[in-house]
Amino acid sequence: MRLALIRKAALALTLACALVPAAQAFKADTHIWVGQQVINDLADDGKITVRLNGRSVTLDVPADVRDAILANRSDYLLGNIGPDSAPDLIVGQTIVHPGLEHGWKTNDWLQHLLDNSRANAPAKAYTYGYLGHAAADTFAHTYVNQYSGDIFLLEDREILVEERHIALEGFISKLTPPLTDHTGKVLGPVTSVVKPTNAFGTFARDTLVMNDTVYQQYSSVATGAHLAAFYKLRKGIDSLAQDPRWNQIDAAVLRIIALQFNINLSQANSQKIIDRANVIIPKLQRKEDNVQSAFNDIVNAAGGLDDRVFKGFVSTANRMNTLEHEVVDLSIRIAQANSRLISKSCPPKWLDPLCSAVLSAVEREINEKIYAELRGLNDSAANKRQELINLTVGIRDAAVKGQKLIQIVTNAQIDFAQRMGSNTSPIKAALLGWRNDLDLGMLEYTKATSQMILNSTDPNADALAPMTRWIDCYGKSVIGIPLEVSGCAVMDGAKDFTWAVDRVTKLADELTSVGELFGLPSPSDIEAWKNEQIENLKAELTDQILNHLLSDEVRQLIGLFKTDMTDDALNMYFTKPESRVDKKLISIPDMAARVRAEMYLKNGYFDPDRYAVARNAVTLAKLALLDKAGLTRLAEQAGVGANAPFAATDNVVAGAFASIDGNHQWMALPPKRPNYEGGASYKQPPSYAAPAGFIPWRSDVRSSLFRALFTGPLSPGIDAPALIGFPALLPNDYPYRPCVGRPFPSDENDRTCAYLQVMPSLMQLLGM
DSSP states (O other): OHHHHHHHHHHHHHHHHHHSOOOOSSOHHHHHHHHHHHHHHHHHHSEEEEEETTEEEEEEOOHHHHHHHHHOHHHHHHHTTGGGTSSOHHHIIIIITTOOTTSOOHHHHHHHHHHHSTTOHHHHHHHHHHHHHHHHHHHHHHHHHHHHSSOOOGGGSOOHHHHHHHHHHHHHHHTSOOOBOTTOOBOOOHHHHOOOOHHHHHHHHHHHTSOHHHHHHHTTSGGGHHHHHHHHHHHHHHHHHTOHHHHHHHHHHHHHHHGGGTOOOOHHHHHHHHHHHHHHHHHHHHTOSOHHHHHHHHHHHHHTSOHHHHTTHHHHHHHHHHHHHHHHHHHHHHHHHTTOOGGGGSOOTTHHHHHHHHHHHHHTTSOHHHHHHHHGGGGOOHHHHHHHHHHHHHHHHHHHTTOHHHHHHHHHHHHHHHHOOSSSSHHHHHHHHHHHHHHHHHHHHHHHHHHHHHHTTOTTSOTTHHHHHHIIIIIHHHTTOOBOOTTSOOBOHHHHHHHHHHHHHHHHHHTHHHHGGGTOOOHHHHHHHHHHHHHHHHHHHHHHHHTTOOOHHHHHHHGGGGSOOOHHHHHHHTTOOOSSOSSOOOOOTTHHHHHHHHHTOBTTBOOTTTOHHHHHHHHHHHHTTOOHHHHHHHHHHTTOGGGOTTTTOSOTTTTTBSOSSSSOTTSSSOOOOOOSSOGGGOOOOOOOBOTTOOGGGSTTTTTTTHHHHOOSOSOHHHHSGGGGTOOOOSOTTOOOOOOSSOSSOSSTTOOHHHHHHHHHHHHHHTTO
């Protein structure tokens, strides 16, 4: 039953991440086009150039930011789709984009990324791309929201607004110019230019998923619960690995092994050996000793041992060396296939106490000097340490040949040695391996969700394939289902854990007569405790994923993503009647023609210099690269340097916007939502500005900075249709009225455009 639920949960997560419609104001290819314009400007001279009141102004970009972007262009471009894909579609669209009512806003997420990427060039490139995404969405969401009649919000159980969003984004995407570099060379499709790298995956995982700070945000809302559950699973595995009951089992097994050498170990002394070995192992991994010298010492010392006990030692060791070499090779291949850390190729830590036990036995036969030299072997490095273990195994087998009890223990040791390698406890080692599998799985998870968005830009690519592959190769192992699939990395950390416990259980069962004497729990006790711990770890994760099964409304929107957004299709969505009439959405039967007119098409694509929403997106994405010095220089060029508007900020975008899902985020209060009824029916949306606000919009620099940098009206097809030759759509009493002379009114009470409209007639009446 639990297995079936987990499989259902895995499928649900695949569908939810792959198919949940994104609240994109631009589709991914348009966002990446914006990012490429920034790269092209940087690649030319390492600086950015913007238009300020019609003149070109060139500004220095900090060297570390410039170099990071130019050296990691794919990461920067991937950042430009930012919260549309990372940490995944669900969280990006429902938490990062809109911000949380009682938690982080968009500006908090942007600052979090900046703070954690300062010393990491690929991460820095990605972060500044993420800022570029926020910059583009500031204008793009304003544009799309104004036409669609509302923000993208699935929770209101109405989907016509969302259909309009997706349709308009698809139409813009279809008319976005091809990607070219700064020389004009065509770069090819998005999927060939942008690749999610391991550097990106590691940064996204550690900063946006496996992180105490973001866990607090995710755990407070339903749409983040699945990522919170993954992080909680990781913490649970860590906690389980530290449970003292594993040490109890380890110490008992060690005492049984000590029987081979007629050594009497108390429970306390066994624990001391375990603890000592855990101290020694890090030194082994740091290779602090002269390994070859120590290896020679053990060979030389063996020659002086009692022939009665160790007759044929060398030949036995050689035979064992051949066998163990094959085992080691197999173990290494397994470790590599498991994508384990390199340190896992170190010899099993739990065998270190075995070596100590051997040395204790040999101590009676050789002098103190030799014994002291042998003790130094505990500091051997991993590659030679395996040879020492091979020899000690040879010593052990020669000493205990024919004893059934010892043969059982020997078999258990060899089994553990093949699979474990990172801790004195084979069970701890398996848990740590599971944790590493989880970390690797979540790295691949962030890459898969981004690749899905990239694939959505290519009609020949399968958008579902990256997440489907993730489930096959990583997902089930991450949540504790062993899986080996041809062509995929073998992810069996969870299997190693259950295997290790099962092997100890088997050992305890075989040694029932002596197990109790050494404090080894009964087989049933071990099995019951293992099952309890595993089920507890899985349960919450499974429940959280099951909560993300898709709603009917979401399923209705899925087909839109692959729809060829023709003029007729776009017009259909903007004339389709509402299922409910509470939003009173304006019908726009000539929607495609209005958008084409705004775009001033050139060679079949929008004109980047005249399509206001695209031009403004690029301008703000460039400004997002500047630090305080660059922003101060911009203020000086605008003639407002004395106002020191940027004295309290290092980035013009990072602290400005509380939500990039909203519109007119630069304003303290955005305009009311347009509708066909007018009057009292206009709805007032909340503020989307962060407390610091968008500094270029500050009243004392608004005309010199904001209105000098950005062009408008932004959406003349609905706000000022006469400018592009179309009839009016809005009721006469709609209060927000931009025009060429005032493309960005200060608020709804700004009557500048009305004055400008009557000014020619007034001047004529006055005879002027």
